[in-house]
Amino acid sequence: MARTSACADSSGSRYFQPQTLMKYLHRLRLAAAAALAIGFASLASAAGPAAASPASPAAAASPSVVLVHGAFADGSDWAKVIPLLQAKGVNVVSVQNPLTSLEDDVAAAKRAIDAQPGKVVLVGHSWGGAVITEAGDDDKVASLVYVAAFAPEAGQSAGELGKDYPPPPGFAHIAADASGFLRLTPEGMRRHFAQDLPPATTAVMTATQGPIQAKAFEQKVSVAAWKTRPSWYVLTSADHMIPPAQQRDMAKRIGAHVTTLDTSHVPQQVQPAKVAAVILDAVRQSK
Secondary structure, eight states, X not given: OOOOOEEEOTTOOEEEOHXXXXXXXXXXXXXXHHHHHHHHHHHHHHHOGGGGSOOOHHHHOOOEEEEEOOTTOOGGGGTTTHHHHHTTTOOEEEEOOOOSOHXXXXXXXXXXXXXXXXXXXXXXXXXXXXXXXXXXXXXXXXXXXXXXXXXXXXXXXXXXXXXXXXXXXXXXXXEEOTTSEEEEOHHHIIIIISXXXXXXXXXXXXXXXXXXXXXXXXXXXXXOGGGSSOEEEEEETTOSSSOHHHHHHHHHHHTOEEEEEOOOSOHHHHSXXXXXXXXXXXXXXXX
């Protein structure tokens, strides 16, 4: 390296003359620039040709799953299914239905659908089946999954669907408040809604349930999305809330792929892996 000229002041401190200092700083800048250029070249070489043409995220993305809970529940009803879907790399959203009307619940589902980056597999449990039947009429919705759920025809209400079947035993344990909202009693939850879950679990479900406005069951869907989309149906053979025979007939009418599970009305809590498998099948076939 070239020598630099330095002087000392009266205190003995060394300092560079201005001209010499400028030349020295210029050399440092040149050296730093060269080192930076070499570093970038090394990174580019290590990255290889694949880094120049990354795959399009949109092309590789799977459909998202939007979960719609039913009456006497909330979004946590899917808590055992969600991690199983996420473990497979699926983006999942669980809607919190207001349960104030069919229109309000459909609006909540549509907001969740609109927020997804691509196609959607729309899943509904129980009352949520009526919601997805209407909300599923959306270009982003690729397929529908009904889990022990109502599947009405256009112009039909969820309440009409049971008129040709004996009243299920769980209905005797539904209580209405002064505002017309319906709740399931502790006995109804324990013995009829989720009779195959531990009492400690059903006690929490009773405390956290979402009451539903009774008039919602009388409100008619304006469109049946299952007519234009492939559908799956999880039928529960030990159900005390929607008779298995009614579920079987609804599944047949909509032309669904049917999986029968020997559970209560909440298979997503009793056999979450099998419910997740049905949803994942819909995801795979909806790409």
